[in-house]
Amino acid sequence: FTTSTLQQESNRKLGLSARETMQVAQRLYEDGLITYMRTDSVALSTEAVSAARKCIEERYGKDFLSPAVRTFETKSKGAQEAHEAIRPAGTEMKTGEEHGLTGRELQLYSLIWKRTVACQMADARLRFRTILIQAADAEFKATGRQIEFPGFFRAYVEGVDDPAAALDDQEQSLPPMVISDPLKCLNLDQVSHETQPPARFTEATLIRALEADGIGRPSTYASIIGTIQDRGYVVKVSNQLRPTFTAMAVTRLLERNFPQLVDEQFTASMEQTLDDIATGEAHSTPYLREFYNGQTGLDQQVKNQEENIDPREACTIDLDGLSSRIRVGKFGPYLVKEQDGESMTASLPNDIAPADITDAMADELLKQKQQGPRSVGVHPTEGLPMYALLGPFGPYLQLGDAVEGGPKPKRVSLPKGADPQAVTFDQAVELLQLPRTVGMHPETGKPVTAGIGRFGPYVFHEGTGYKSLPKGHDVLTIDLPTSVELLKQKRVRSGATPIKELGAHPDDQQPVQVFDGKYGQYVKHGDVNATLPKETVLDTLTLADVLPLLAERAAATGKGKGKKGRAGATKSAARKSSAGASVTAAAPKKAAKKGAKAAPSAARKSAKGVKSAKGTKRPASPKASDSEDLPPIDTDSLPF
Numbered sequence: 001f002t003t004s005t006l007q008q009e010s011n012r013k014l015g016l017s018a019r020e021t022m023q024v025a026q027r028l029y030e031d032g033l034i035t036y037m038r039t040d041s042v043a044l045s046t047e048a049v050s051a052a053r054k055c056i057e058e059r060y061g062k063d064f065l066s067p068a069v070r071t072f073e074t075k076s077k078g079a080q081e082a083h084e085a086i087r088p089a090g091t092e093m094k095t096g097e098e099h100g101l102t103g104r105e106l107q108l109y110s111l112i113w114k115r116t117v118a119c120q121m122a123d124a125r126l127r128f129r130t131i132l133i134q135a136a137d138a139e140f141k142a143t144g145r146q147i148e149f150p151g152f153f154r155a156y157v158e159g160v161d162d163p164a165a166a167l168d169d170q171e172q173s174l175p176p177m178v179i180s181d182p183l184k185c186l187n188l189d190q191v192s193h194e195t196q197p198p199a200r201f202t203e204a205t206l207i208r209a210l211e212a213d214g215i216g217r218p219s220t221y222a223s224i225i226g227t228i229q230d231r232g233y234v235v236k237v238s239n240q241l242r243p244t245f246t247a248m249a250v251t252r253l254l255e256r257n258f259p260q261l262v263d264e265q266f267t268a269s270m271e272q273t274l275d276d277i278a279t280g281e282a283h284s285t286p287y288l289r290e291f292y293n294g295q296t297g298l299d300q301q302v303k304n305q306e307e308n309i310d311p312r313e314a315c316t317i318d319l320d321g322l323s324s325r326i327r328v329g330k331f332g333p334y335l336v337k338e339q340d341g342e343s344m345t346a347s348l349p350n351d352i353a354p355a356d357i358t359d360a361m362a363d364e365l366l367k368q369k370q371q372g373p374r375s376v377g378v379h380p381t382e383g384l385p386m387y388a389l390l391g392p393f394g395p396y397l398q399l400g401d402a403v404e405g406g407p408k409p410k411r412v413s414l415p416k417g418a419d420p421q422a423v424t425f426d427q428a429v430e431l432l433q434l435p436r437t438v439g440m441h442p443e444t445g446k447p448v449t450a451g452i453g454r455f456g457p458y459v460f461h462e463g464t465g466y467k468s469l470p471k472g473h474d475v476l477t478i479d480l481p482t483s484v485e486l487l488k489q490k491r492v493r494s495g496a497t498p499i500k501e502l503g504a505h506p507d508d509q510q511p512v513q514v515f516d517g518k519y520g521q522y523v524k525h526g527d528v529n530a531t532l533p534k535e536t537v538l539d540t541l542t543l544a545d546v547l548p549l550l551a552e553r554a555a556a557t558g559k560g561k562g563k564k565g566r567a568g569a570t571k572s573a574a575r576k577s578s579a580g581a582s583v584t585a586a587a588p589k590k591a592a593k594k595g596a597k598a599a600p601s602a603a604r605k606s607a608k609g610v611k612s613a614k615g616t617k618r619p620a621s622p623k624a625s626d627s628e629d630l631p632p633i634d635t636d637s638l639p640f
Contacts, residue, residue, distance in 0.1 A: 001086040001115055003038050003218035004211050008204035009115075014107050015239065018203050018222040024108045025086070032089055033099060034112055038218040039083040042072040044116070048087050052120040055093040060154060066122050087116040114156040124151035129174055133183060144174035173556075200240040214268035217275075242353065245317060245326060245333040253314045257305045261298075319354060324362040326354075335362050344370065351394050365390070373398070377425040379432065384409075386428045388420035393454045395420040399432050413452045430476060435460070439480035441487075448483050450475050459483040470499045470516055472538035482539065498524075502543040505550075512543055512550070528554045 001009070003022075010021040025037035044052075049069055056065045072085075088094070088109070093116075096109040129144040147153065177183075201209065203225050210216045216224050228234050233247035243251075254262045276282035292298050317326040317333075324337040326348070334347045346369035352361075368374075373387040376397070384400040395418055400409040412434050414420060435451030441461055448461045450469075457475035458466045464487045469475060473482065485501065498513035505512050505525050512525045514532070521532045523546045530549040532541075 001112060002040050002042060003086070004040075004207050004221055006037070006086055006112070007207050007221060009111060010108060011202060011204040011239070013111060014104070016104065016108070017236075018207060018225045020104070021108065022222045024104045028105060028109055033101075033109060034089055035085075035087050036083040037086050039086060040218055041083060042085050044072070044087060044119070045084050047091055048084065048116065049120060051088075051091045051093040052117050055117055056121055060121070063149075064121050064151065064154060066120055070120055072119070085116075086112055088113050093117065118152040118156035121152035121155060122149075124153045125149040131174060131177065135185065142174060143172075145172050147171055200242060202239050202241065203236075206241060213264050214271055215264065217271065245328050245348075245354065248317055248354065249315055249328045252317070253309070257309060258301055260296075260301075317354075319357065321359065322357060322362060323359055324366070326357075335365060337362070337366055349390055349394060374421060376423055376428040379429065386425075386432065388414075388423045388428070390420055397423070397428055397432055413454065415452060416456055434475065436476075438478065438483050441484060442480075448480060448487070450478055450483065459486055461487050470538070471521070472536065474539075478539070500538055500541065502541070502546060505543075506547075512546060514538065514541065514546075523549060525550050 006025065007018040007021050010016045011018065014021075016024070022037065025034065028034045029037055053065060053069070093113070095113060096106040099109070101109055125148040127146045127148050129146070131142045131144075133140040133142070199205075206225065207216075207221050210221065210224065228247075229236065229241075231246075232244055233250065234241040234243050236242075251262070260266050273282060273287060277284045277287065290297060294300070312327075315328045316336075317328070319326065324335045326333055327336055332347065332350070334345050337344050344366050346362075346365040348357075348365070368390065373389045376386040376388055378384065379386055379399060382399060387398045389396055389398055393413070394416075395414040397412045397414065398409050399411075402409055410432065412431050414423065414431065431452070435449045438448045438450050438459065440446065441448050444461070444463060446462050448459060450457070450459050452458070452475055453466075455468060457469040457473070459469065459478065460466050461483075467486045467489065469478065469486070473486075486499075489499075499516050499521070500514040502512040502514065502523070504510065508526075510526050512523060514521060514523050520534065521536065521538075523530050523532055528550055530546065530553040532546070532549070
């Protein structure tokens with residue numbers, strides 16, 4: 001690992017931010033467990049290579065050892081190579097468990113250990129099998145993939161937390177058949193394809209882009225990512241970085257008045273000059289003097305432009321296709337529209353992104369502001385009016401009127417995706433019971449409560465804290481035993497901790513657990529993983545329900561019955577009127593990046609002559625900041 005690749009992989013696999021990654025790495029370095037964590041070098045010392053190769057031979061066998069020592073060279077210009085690549089320190093290559101690590105330290109150390117070891121392992125051998133099926137003028141294609149020898153995949157698969165599960169995901173078997181076999185079409189699906197907009201940056205992809213453009217260095221990536229979040233220029237939503245209205249206003253101000261300062265080439269050139277200063281090829285004082293006090297320096301640029309900047313105009317954003325204007329105020333963004341000589345305003349909720357705002361949506365927000373909150377009815381026991389409102393953190397219910405100087409009325413968030421205009425009387429009464437007491441914790445005797453907060457449904461226990469409810473659990477019906485079990489789980493990345501324990505398998509007494517993975521929920525027994533149907537309800541799921549799924553998966557993969565090898569690959573394949581298959585050796589990249597892209601979860605089928613429906617989706621956009629006009633949700637009911 002280099003600093004940037006460690007931050008990228010830690011973000012993908014462990015869900016850690018760049019800042020968190022460096023904090024954990026700093027602790028590991030201070031404890032003498034890893035080498036220095038700020039480096040551009042991919043080179044390993046002779047000591048490290050020898051330790052890794054010895055470890056591979058002892059743990060995996062000679063077959064998994066690369067025939068020759070693998071060496072890597074750094075290609076990036078201006079790389080800071082005073083230190084070798086990030087690796088486990090010492091000559092013994094101990095695992096995190098052997099060092100007694102736990103929590104995030106164990107996760108990050110294991111990531112470094114696996115990649116260091118994998119870079120000296122043998123190539124993986126993959127067999128690809130393609131079948132072409134002709135039916136009149138149409139031609140269908142199915143592709144299968146089998147792993148003949150896992151090689152370095154046994155220790156490390158880039159972007160995947162569990163190498164054993166990843167090997168299963170990368171295999172897709174095709175049924176045995178020979179040339180000229182007649183086939184019967186049982187079902188034909190017509191699938192449309194749409195052009196997808198570019199994905200938003202995650203911390204991992206943003207660091208990669210910064211590195212490619214020469215912006216930032218190993219010691220500054222984490223602070224760059226942290227600063228743009230701390231200042232409210234971006235917010236992290238489902239690991240994606242979304243720009244805010246504040247960022248749009250600031251960027252437009254700089255682009256119009258100080259274009260040089262936000263030019264990528266200017267920043268990259270500045271970074272190079274700083275590197276030259278660090279190596280003694282340039283001097284700091286003349287450079288800084290020219291940068292600030294020169295004829296085109298920062299001080300002079302500001303003096304030339306400050307009188308031309310209208311603060312009100314600088315805070316105003318015009319979006320294409322929107323008749324209303326958006327302004328960024330002290331308390332967040334809000335809509336402004338002139339109508340019949342009057343100026344109407346309405347705050348924008350935080351979860352509305354700029355690209356999602358339409359004229360109809362803006363008019364509805366302005367209309368709701370003029371009409372006031374929607375009344376749902378009078379609470380049957382409290383005798384107070386119930387209102388459905390749209391606040392800065394999303395839709396919510398309010399019990400009673402807000403009176404200046406009086407007690408704050410009770411407020412409860414609506415479930416994600418709920419429309420405040422469609423909430424019924426019964427739904428309002430039921431939701432206003434939240435947060436509700438589920439029961440008393442059996443160990444502490446303190447209440448366990450369930451509610452809905454800014455980040456969704458949760459359970460709470462004093463001393464343990466908040467725990468978000470996974471899919472399949474209902475905040476209105478969850479019971480005490482399930483709540484206690486959820487509260488016991490450590491707060492780590494989704495998928496790393498089981499979301500439900502089903503008991504011991506009758507064959508070997510090993511635990512059977514349910515996890516929340518990248519592609520949905522699945523059940524795990526030993527090294528056998530079986531996907532759960534989408535309609536599965538966790539609260540009622542039992543061990544007996546999943547045993548057939550595990551047995552079927554074990555039979556398909558050859559696991560669970562003491563088999564160490566993998567099923568052999570079928571070598572025959574039909575290609576029109578000829579057969580063909582290929583074996584590919586996948587070699588680890590620098591410091592053991594994966595050499596083969598993961599196969600799709602199912603064989604891809606396409607037909608010539610079937611027309612694809614193409615369209616273009618509009619990219620989603622940033623969350624808004626806190627709004628100015630609508631009251632905030634009662635923070636007592638929120639898990640933060």
